Amino acid sequence: MMRSVLAIGAHPDDIELGCGGTLAAHRAAGDAVTMLVITGGQNGPGPVGFRRAEAEAAARNLDCLLRWGPLEDCAVAPDAATVAVIEAAIRDTDADVVYVHAPDDSHQDHRAVAAAAISAARHSRRILHYRSPSTTRFEPSVFVDISAYLNRKIDALACHHSQVENSAMVDPEVVAASARHFGAQARVRYAEAFVPARFVWDLAPPIVAPLSEISGLEARVAV
Numbered sequence: 200m201m202r203s204v205l206a207i208g209a210h211p212d213d214i215e216l217g218c219g220g221t222l223a224a225h226r227a228a229g230d231a232v233t234m235l236v237i238t239g240g241q242n243g244p245g246p247v248g249f250r251r252a253e254a255e256a257a258a259r260n261l262d263c264l265l266r267w268g269p270l271e272d273c274a275v276a277p278d279a280a281t282v283a284v285i286e287a288a289i290r291d292t293d294a295d296v297v298y299v300h301a302p303d304d305s306h307q308d309h310r311a312v313a314a315a316a317i318s319a320a321r322h323s324r325r326i327l328h329y330r331s332p333s334t335t336r337f338e339p340s341v342f343v344d345i346s347a348y349l350n351r352k353i354d355a356l357a358c359h360h361s362q363v364e365n366s367a368m369v370d371p372e373v374v375a376a377s378a379r380h381f382g383a384q385a386r387v388r389y390a391e392a393f394v395p396a397r398f399v400w401d402l403a404p405p406i407v408a409p410l411s412e413i414s415g416l417e418a419r420v421a422v
Contacts (some may be wrong), residue, residue: 201229201231202295203295204222205235205297206222207288208234208235209300209306209308209311209346213331214377215355215356217329219296219352219355220348220352221297222261222263224344226262231264232261233264234264234265238271239344246361246378253362254272254358257355282318285315294323299316301331304333304334309334313328321361327398333410337394339392342390343390343393344382344389345404346390349375349378351376373393378390
């Protein structure tokens with residue numbers, strides 16, 4: 200069954216850092232994936248126009264749709280306006296899986312987006328928090344094997360040239376080391392890790408053959 204996935208980040212490159220490999224795995228499974236970037240990264244390194252182009256290239260690399268929020272970098276609040284932006288994305292995508300920042304984070308935008316997402320996704324059944332380099336407390340219990348998709352994650356992050364040049368957080372060696380760390384916890388090679396705010400596991404009911412087919416099978420076996 201195809202899922203609709205919404206990944207939310209406060210700034211360009213947040214989503215790729217937190218769950219880029221998982222999004223690649225979702226796309227390989229045939230799921231629809233939308234990336235919602237709440238701000239344009241106006242206060243980060245690099246002009247806003249460049250950051251938008253970088254995010255668009257990264258989304259193409261991951262084969263995901265990209266959606267922009269209208270809010271200002273470093274001025275995001277967990278208020279009605281932020282909740283409305285996320286609610287609209289959930290409604291428009293009919294998302295049944297939501298990925299978002301972990302709430303314990305030293306960046307105020309990350310904390311605000313995490314809090315707003317919990318309110319906006321109050322009716323959602325699967326909400327998973329991902330780790331950012333600025334996350335302060337993170338005790339994951341859900342893991343996604345990204346062994347086949349680590350290179351896709353690194354390639355997507357490489358699209359953010361302005362960030363790669365100015366931040367050790369997106370160094371490919373650091374990204375791979377983090378994935379290896381979580382992979383060891385998950386007993387796989389490379390993994391991304393999540394803390395569930397809510398996770399409902401839908402188990403499909405068993406397929407029961409009609410009674411007439413079962414009777415016919417028993418008759419053939421008896422013969």
